[in-house]
Every structure is written in structure tokens, then in C-alpha cells.
Amino acid sequence: MIGRYPDFDVFDAAGTWDHATAKVVTARLHPSPVLRFFAAGEEPTVRAFCDVCLAQDDEPRVPVVEMVDERLAAGRLDGYQYADMPDDRVTWHLVLAGLDEVAEARYGQASFAAAAADTREGIVALLAEAKLAGGSWDQLNVKRAWSVCMRMILAAFYSHPWAWNEIGFGGPAYPRGYMRLGPTSTREPFERAGATDEDPTRAAPNLGG
Numbered sequence: 001m002i003g004r005y006p007d008f009d010v011f012d013a014a015g016t017w018d019h020a021t022a023k024v025v026t027a028r029l030h031p032s033p034v035l036r037f038f039a040a041g042e043e044p045t046v047r048a049f050c051d052v053c054l055a056q057d058d059e060p061r062v063p064v065v066e067m068v069d070e071r072l073a074a075g076r077l078d079g080y081q082y083a084d085m086p087d088d089r090v091t092w093h094l095v096l097a098g099l100d101e102v103a104e105a106r107y108g109q110a111s112f113a114a115a116a117a118d119t120r121e122g123i124v125a126l127l128a129e130a131k132l133a134g135g136s137w138d139q140l141n142v143k144r145a146w147s148v149c150m151r152m153i154l155a156a157f158y159s160h161p162w163a164w165n166e167i168g169f170g171g172p173a174y175p176r177g178y179m180r181l182g183p184t185s186t187r188e189p190f191e192r193a194g195a196t197d198e199d200p201t202r203a204a205p206n207l208g209g
Contacts (some may be wrong), residue, residue: 004194012162013190016176025172028160031066035074037089038065038096043112045096052117052124053153063162067156078151082144091140091148098136099123104133153177168192 014022038046043065050064051057071077077088085091099112102123109115111125126132130143137145157163164171171189180186187193 003166005165006195007066008165008168008192010164010169011172013171013176016190017172018175021172021174025161028067029106031063031070032072033066035066036093037069038072042096045099045111046092048113049096049124049149050153053121053150054157060162062157062160064153064156064160067160068152068195071152071156079167080147082141083179084141085144085148088148088152089113089143094136094140095127095145095149096131098140099127101135101137102132168194186196 015023017025035043046068047065050068051061054064056062056064072089072092075089081087088096095140096112096206103109103112103115103119105118107115109119114122115123123132127142127146127208130146132142161171163169168191170188178188180188183189
């Protein structure tokens with residue numbers, strides 16, 4: 001338990017969930033460790049990429065790579081696709097190839113995963129700013145490629161109970177529901193006060209900037 005809610009565990013409320021809800025949430029703790037979508041050669045790159053995007057530098061990590069892999073392998077996409085972009089699955093392959101190409105061409109590294117942490121962060125910053133070109137990147141709208149990947153990465157991360165614990169989210173409201181109708185500062189019985197009370201938008205002024 002880390003962060004603003006160190007004593008909060010969403011599973012304390014597991015007794016209020018029905019069987020189907022509990023099964024879905026618990027399964028997220030143990031995704032298949034065998035990747036089916038990402039090739040063996042892509043695995044180090046996708047792991048390093050997701051770690052940079054989410055600042056997951058140490059264990060235990062939310063198993064985002066496994067969750068994204070499972071979703072892509074099953075073809076569970078978002079239901080829409082940018083007109084100027086390939087299938088999201090193709091986009092992922094091209095992005096990973098492009099990251100390795102940049103690491104080699106600009107920094108002389110064998111791969112993105114082999115580069116130093118500050119180099120990986122710099123490359124991802126260029127991707128976020130749509131400032132990468134050449135090779136695999138010329139087959140993509142780079143700005144949209146960043147959006148496609150981050151949408152899936154964040155969806156995986158914030159669907160995981162460990163992420164809920166970190167932000168103090170109470171988990172599934174079905175069939176428990178909510179009792180407190182206001183004011184917004186009124187907590188439900190299952191909610192916890194934060195260990196700190198600073199405004200996160202002021203504590204991290206450059207977030208999203």
C-alpha cells in the first residue's frame with residue numbers, strides 16, 4: 001500500500017460484491033503471464049514502454065502489459081478506429097518497432113529497453129509530442145499512435161484493484177450502491193480519508209501540461 005491512501009484496500013469491501021463481480025475483479029490480479037499478442041522480441045520493449053508511461057519503476061507492478069496483451073489477442077478493441085490510422089493491433093506493432101529504431105538510430109542502443117532510463121523517457125516524450133519520424137513512424141499519424149497506446153495502457157492500469165487502492169477508489173458499486181448524496185466531501189462508510197490533503201493539481205502543476 002503506497003501513496004495517498006496507504007491503509008485502503010478495496011478488497012475490504014469484497015463481501016458486498018456479488019459472485020460475478022468478485023470473480024471479474026479478482027481475475028485481474030492474476031492475468032496470464034504468457035503473452036499471446038506481443039512477440040518475444042517485442043516483450044522487453046513493450047514492458048519498458050509501459051513502465052515509462054506509468055512511472056512503474058519497481059515491483060509490485062500493475063500487470064499492464066499482460067492485460068493489454070490479453071485484450072489485443074482477443075480482439076477486444078475500442079469499437080472505432082481513426083480514419084488515417086491502421087488497426088490498433090498494427091499500430092502497437094509499429095510503435096514498438098519505432099521505439100527500437102529511434103533508440104538505435106539516435107542513441108546507438110540495441111533496443112529501446114536497453115537504453116538508459118533518461119533516454120527512454122526522452123524518446124517517449126518525443127512520441128507524446130508527435131516529434132518522431134522515419135522508418136515505422138512514417139506509417140502512422142504519430143499523435144494518434146500515442147493516443148491509441150495510452151488509451152489502452154491507462155484503461156488497463158485503472159481497471160486494476162491496486163490502482164484503485166492508490167487513488168482511494170471504492171471499487172464496484174454493484175450491488176452495494178452509494179448512500180451519501182452530498183455534499184461531495186461526505187465519505188461513504190467504505191471510503192478512507194487521505195493520508196495527505198494537498199490539492200493534487202497544485203502538487204503536480206505540470207501534470208498533463
